[in-house]
Amino acid sequence: MKQSSFKFQRELRLLNSRDYSRVFDKAFKINNKVFTLLVRENDLGHPRLGLVIAKKNLKFAHQRNWVKRILREAFRLNQSSLKSYDMVILTRRDIAVLPKTDIIHLRDDLFERFRKRCK
Structure with a gap:
């Protein structure tokens, strides 16, 4: 797998319930x-991402799609520094009331905290 690619390729996703x-x-x-x-941790040599965006937390599809888009973007941009981990990101109830700028800031904070913990 190329580490220089920023595409969200199939091997970078958690695809089934077993994963x-x-x-x-x-x-x-x-x-x-x-x-x-x-x-x-996984044994694959690269990170993988799974998303769980609940309808009860974000009522409208366009909101859920936007959140998934920004999470995948952060994963793609950081994938070279994420090592061999399987990750699942879940949304919490408070997400619906926050402005987009705060959500983006909290997303970046989440990835930064992960990098610090996994050095």
């Missing part, structure tokens, strides 16, 4: 006001 279950079973958590990041 998600593996992360949910034995993950360490990093939380902030609107996101929960579950992380578990």
